[in-house]
Amino acid sequence: xxxxLPVAHALVARKxxxxxxxxxxxxxxxxxxxxxxxxxxxxxxxxxxxxxxxxFGTGLSRVLLSFPAQAVYGALGVFLLGVAIYAxxxxxxxxxxxxxxxxxxxxxxxxxxxxxxxxxxxFRPFNPWRAVGRAVGGAxxxxxxxxxxxLRYPExxxxxxxxxxxxxxVWLEIVxxxxxxxxxxxxxxxxxxxxxxxxxxxxxxxxxxxxxxxCRTGEVFSVYFGMFxxxxxxxxxxxxxxxxxxxxxxTRWATVPGSAAVVIASIATTSFDGAQExxxxxxxxxxxxxxxxxxxxxxxxxxxxxxIFIVLCFLGVGLVYLxxxxxxxxxxxxxxxxxxxxxxxHSLIPIAFAYLVAHYFSLFVFQEQAQFTYLLSDPxxxxxxxxxxxxxxxxxxxxxxxxxxxxxxxxxLVIGHVTGLALAHDRATAYWGDYRQAARSQYWMxxxxxxxxxxxxxxxxxxxx
Amino acid sequence: MNSNTTRALLGAAAVVLAVVLLIVLKNGGSDTTATTKGxxxxxxxDGKPVGGIKQLTYNKxxxxxxxxxxxxxxxxxxxxxxxxxxxxxxxxxxxxxxxTIEGVxxxxxxxxxxxxxxxxxxx
Numbered sequence: 001x002x003x004x005l006p007v008a009h010a011l012v013a014r015k016x017x018x019x020x021x022x023x024x025x026x027x028x029x030x031x032x033x034x035x036x037x038x039x040x041x042x043x044x045x046x047x048x049x050x051x052x053x054x055x056f057g058t059g060l061s062r063v064l065l066s067f068p069a070q071a072v073y074g075a076l077g078v079f080l081l082g083v084a085i086y087a088x089x090x091x092x093x094x095x096x097x098x099x100x101x102x103x104x105x106x107x108x109x110x111x112x113x114x115x116x117x118x119x120x121x122x123f124r125p126f127n128p129w130r131a132v133g134r135a136v137g138g139a140x141x142x143x144x145x146x147x148x149x150x151l152r153y154p155e156x157x158x159x160x161x162x163x164x165x166x167x168x169x170v171w172l173e174i175v176x177x178x179x180x181x182x183x184x185x186x187x188x189x190x191x192x193x194x195x196x197x198x199x200x201x202x203x204x205x206x207x208x209x210x211x212x213x214x215c216r217t218g219e220v221f222s223v224y225f226g227m228f229x230x231x232x233x234x235x236x237x238x239x240x241x242x243x244x245x246x247x248x249x250x251t252r253w254a255t256v257p258g259s260a261a262v263v264i265a266s267i268a269t270t271s272f273d274g275a276q277e278x279x280x281x282x283x284x285x286x287x288x289x290x291x292x293x294x295x296x297x298x299x300x301x302x303x304x305x306x307x308i309f310i311v312l313c314f315l316g317v318g319l320v321y322l323x324x325x326x327x328x329x330x331x332x333x334x335x336x337x338x339x340x341x342x343x344x345x346h347s348l349i350p351i352a353f354a355y356l357v358a359h360y361f362s363l364f365v366f367q368e369q370a371q372f373t374y375l376l377s378d379p380x381x382x383x384x385x386x387x388x389x390x391x392x393x394x395x396x397x398x399x400x401x402x403x404x405x406x407x408x409x410x411x412x413l414v415i416g417h418v419t420g421l422a423l424a425h426d427r428a429t430a431y432w433g434d435y436r437q438a439a440r441s442q443y444w445m446x447x448x449x450x451x452x453x454x455x456x457x458x459x460x461x462x463x464x465x
Numbered sequence: 466m467n468s469n470t471t472r473a474l475l476g477a478a479a480v481v482l483a484v485v486l487l488i489v490l491k492n493g494g495s496d497t498t499a500t501t502k503g504x505x506x507x508x509x510x511d512g513k514p515v516g517g518i519k520q521l522t523y524n525k526x527x528x529x530x531x532x533x534x535x536x537x538x539x540x541x542x543x544x545x546x547x548x549x550x551x552x553x554x555x556x557x558x559x560x561x562x563x564x565t566i567e568g569v570x571x572x573x574x575x576x577x578x579x580x581x582x583x584x585x586x587x588x
Contacts, residue, residue: 014545
């Protein structure tokens with residue numbers, strides 16, 4: 001039996017055209033030339049190991065970080081999550097007309113990485129679970145007269161819960177949602193239920209291990225958005241706002257175990273989403289048909305197929321990175337394998353961000369028009385509510401030309417590539433005292449970066465093809 | 466890095482570049498996809514498109530023309546362009562509009578959530 005693989009499009013009415021062959025070739029050539037050029041002109045002593053944070057705008061930060069202001073951010077976060085869950089449970093089942101899906105999966109999931117890179121870790125103050133956790137903790141301290149006692153968080157677990165959670169969040173959207181053999185994505189009701197379950201799980205973990213500890217290592221959204229926040233030049237520290245060297249904070253991010261898994265999971269899930277209609281289409285179809293032939297129901301076979309391929313993406317991306325690490329370990333004067341493995345993970349953050357921009361930039365631009373017009377005015381999608389008078393507005397799909405999308409996609413990958421190389425190079429100069437050995441170790445990371453960037457370009461060139 | 470290594474690397478880069486250019490020149494012709502001419506008919510039987518989801522390709526500015534012959538009553542929704550037309554069981558409905566938005570779009574039987582057409586508009 002041979003079935004055409006049904007693919008989910010909950011929200012996207014306009015999909016991107018594949019990047020044309022000539023642009024693909026130009027971009028790949030630029031990537032190669034830039035990479036080899038970078039090797040010969042690289043700096044010889046580390047420049048990013050210290051972030052040189054210094055405070056700025058003390059008056060401004062006193063207002064922005066004051067207790068009442070923080071209470072407002074937290075309350076806003078809780079309110080918006082509440083609206084999303086309520087809309088999902090009680091609103092329309094049409095994914096594109098319900099506030100829940102666009103708010104959770106586009107505005108939040110794609111918006112915070114972007115704003116974190118630009119403004120620092122902006123999710124932290126709005127994090128609804130952290131707000132609830134802190135409020136409960138504060139109330140406990142006031143009533144009991146002592147701070148709540150927590151279990152000791154297992155050090156070795158590190159950020160693994162966040163890495164697994166990240167895959168689960170994307171899995172819910174593009175694997176579980178692609179069910180039923182029809183062109184429907186995740187239904188808002190299921191998204192709301194998942195948000196409720198996740199909230200219960202998160203609050204329980206916060207009660208066990210402490211709110212801040214769980215946000216640092218286990219809470220998916222804090223860890224994931226916080227990771228992108230390391231790239232930018234703004235950060236709050238010790239109760240004040242400040243500026244620091246761009247990229248420098250990222251050099252310390254991966255010191256927690258499992259951090260590499262988080263960034264690899266990000267690259268892998270974006271790759272899968274980008275490849276499922278292009279590069280992987282044939283392989284997915286044949287696996288799906290094999291599973292159906294083996295007697296598995298259509299929906300289960302589809303979910304199982306996609307799940308297998310997401311896991312394969314994770315293993316594949318991880319393997320490429322580990323090969324690079326293994327190669328570096330062979331260069332004279334290399335530190336231990338474990339130190340190398342953790343020491344270069346942060347250089348993949350720009351690649352992960354570039355993948356996000358390349359694959360979701362147009363979706364974000366289109367869907368945010370919906371978010372700030374009809375979805376805000378009629379969150380339940382009932383057609384009878386019009387809070388802001390914008391309920392009848394539509395999405396202007398003419399806003400971006402195909403050329404504009406291609407240039408943003410390719411530009412993001414090239415910039416991400418160069419940034420990743422810079423981070424890896426800087427770390428190598430810190431690990432190898434001898435510059436010549438440092439440069440030699442970077443042949444390996446160069447190969448890793450070129451593999452990811454060219455794979456990303458390839459995915460774009462066969463998208464929907 | 467000594468000059469020998471640099472030269473070797475530049476040589477390697479040049480080779481890779483040459484290979485890429487060769488591939489491009491070889492595939493240069495395949496970049497322009499043939500566009501659809503005339504009126505295409507999509508036949509819907511038991512609520513599904515006969516022969517699978519129909520693919521139509523146009524260049525921007527051309528006229529998109531297709532007809533849906535359906536044995537079920539539903540609403541045909543051309544996404545992106547947001548054109549909706551009802552079709553009765555055993556009836557047919559015609560679409561004729563200029564391809565003004567670039568991208569890949571789908572047309573669905575809205576009630577059944579069944580995709581029947583993939584429309585590609587190249588710049």
